Amino acid sequence: MKRSENTMKLYLPSLSVNESLARSAVAAFVAQLNPTIEEISDIKCAVSEAVTNSIVHGYKFATGIIYICVKYYRDRTVVIEIKDKGCGIEDVSLAMTPLFTTDTSGERSGMGFAVMSTFMDKLDVYSKRGNGVRILMTKKLA
Ligand SMILES: Nc1ncnc2c1ncn2[C@@H]1O[C@H](COP(=O)(O)OP(=O)(O)O)[C@@H](O)[C@H]1O
Ligand SMILES: [Mg+2]
Incomplete structure (x- = not known):
């Protein structure tokens, strides 16, 4: 792909307070493209689901680092990578x-990935057991 116009990298420990921070930080970055209210809300939902998954599933037993990388391109494509180990x-x-x-507490609905793929144009999930999860999401703004 072509060179990005702008990039943001954010590394956060998997504390539940950092879910809203991640969501707001990505929204603030993407705001540079003057997105519609709907576009920004879609992106916030997708980021929220991905980061929540890293917190509650990936790092269920110990706190770890969540890696977030957001880029946008001249054609208004936004690419968001969210990764945990x-x-x-x-x-x-x-x-x-x-x-x-896999949640047994009854708090999770099993709709996180469905939300991500509905609200974004493209969703790719890479993982191996014991080796973390890497999510790549793309959305082209109007
Ligand atoms: N980052 C992650 N690390 C480990 N497992 C994950 C991660 N993200 C998702 N999963 C697994 O995928 C399942 C489905 O995720 P999701 O669609 O978000 O539903 P929910 O979070 O409500 O269970 C989770 O229950 C969990 O088993
Ligand atoms: Mg989930």
Whole structure:
């Protein structure tokens, strides 16, 4: 892909207070492109789901670092990468099935990946068990 116009990298410990920080920071960065209210709200939802997953699933047993990298390009494509080095996902396509969850507390709906792929144009999930999760999401703004 062509060279990005602007980049932001953010490394945060997987504390639940950092979910809203990550969401707001990405929104503030993307605001440079004058997105619509709907576009910004879609991006915030997707980031929120991805970061929450790293906090509650990836780093379930110990705090770790969440790596966030956001770029945008001249054609108004926004690329968001969210990565953790947590427990990873054994079967990515199963995990991405709507309503699938490994949560037993009843707090999770299993709709996180569905939200990410609905609100973004493209979603790719890479993982190996024990090797963390890397999510790449793309959205082209109007
Ligand atoms: N970063 C992650 N690290 C480890 N497992 C993950 C991660 N993200 C998602 N998962 C797995 O994928 C499942 C589905 O995720 P999601 O669609 O967000 O639903 P939910 O979070 O409600 O369970 C999770 O229950 C979990 O097992
Ligand atoms: Mg989730």
